[in-house]
Amino acid sequence: MKRAIIDSRPYVLLSLLFGISYFFVFILGEPELPDPYKMLWKGAGVGFLAIYALHRLHGFEGRLIATVMAFGALGDMLIELDMILGASAFLIGHCFAIALYLRHRRSETSFSQKLFAILLVPVTVFVAWSLPFDRADALGFAIYTLFLAVMAATAWTSEFPRYRVGIGALLFVISDLFIFSRTGFLRDSIIPDWTVWPLYYVGQFLIATGVVRALRDKLHVANP
Structure with a gap:
């Protein structure tokens, strides 16, 4: 057990190092560094979570959660070049995440939890649609957010721990809504600058570590 923790720690620590330092x-x-350095630094935070997942969780599930993180890291980098390219990478990652969560649906979900998951999708899509002042952006925001919200809803109703994976997915949603708010009522505010990256990175960190730990515990129970 101690050996496994030691083996996986470098990837987690490297993720935290790049993820936290990117913000500061x-x-x-705002240092005077070439854009390629910024892109690589930004992608490394979630990129090392993908490596961590592959290292700690073998088999199809390990590759699936690693793919989710890999597309997240790709989106982090591409969004520096073009918003649509970055959003496309994130959207593909959401699709893989939805597939993962549907493979691990919670056997029993309370009425309130089901209601929350059901309402989460239309409410989030409506908020994203209503944010931009330029209404030409509204449809694109809504379409992307549909996949984002379904990802969060399926994470919330999956068998993975809600206070890690579920909360992590919700933080991802809130982070993206703050991004969209830059085109609307928070256009001239510093709030998105202070909130988008911390919410996003913490969300991805909780998702990756929560999924990996839960599936490793499940495998340990099945194969003591």
């Missing part, structure tokens, strides 16, 4: 170096500090 590039968002608060």
Whole structure:
């Protein structure tokens, strides 16, 4: 057990190092570094979570959650070049995440939890649609957010721990809504600058570590 923790720790620590430092170096500090360095630094935070998942969880599920994180890292980098390219990478990652969560649906879900998951999708899509001042952006925001919200809803109703994976998915949703708010009522505010990356990275971290730990515990119970 200790050996496994030691083996996986470098990838988690590297993820935390790049994920946390990106906020202070590039968002608060705004250093004079070439864009490729910024892109690689930004992608490394979630990229190392993909490596962590592959290292700690073998088989199809390990590759699936690693793919989710890999497309997240790709989206982090591509969005620096083009918003649509970045959103496309994230959307593909959401599709893989939805597939993972549907493979691990919770056997019993309370009425309130089901209601929350059901309402989450239309409410989130409506909020995203209503945010931009330029209404030409509204449909695109709504379409992307549909996949994002379904990802969060399926995470919430999956067998993975809600206080890690479920909360992580919700933080991802809130982070993206703050991004969209930059085209609307928070256009001239510093709030998105201070909230988007921390909410997003913490959300991805909770999702990756929560899924990996839950599936490893499940495999341990099945194969003691």
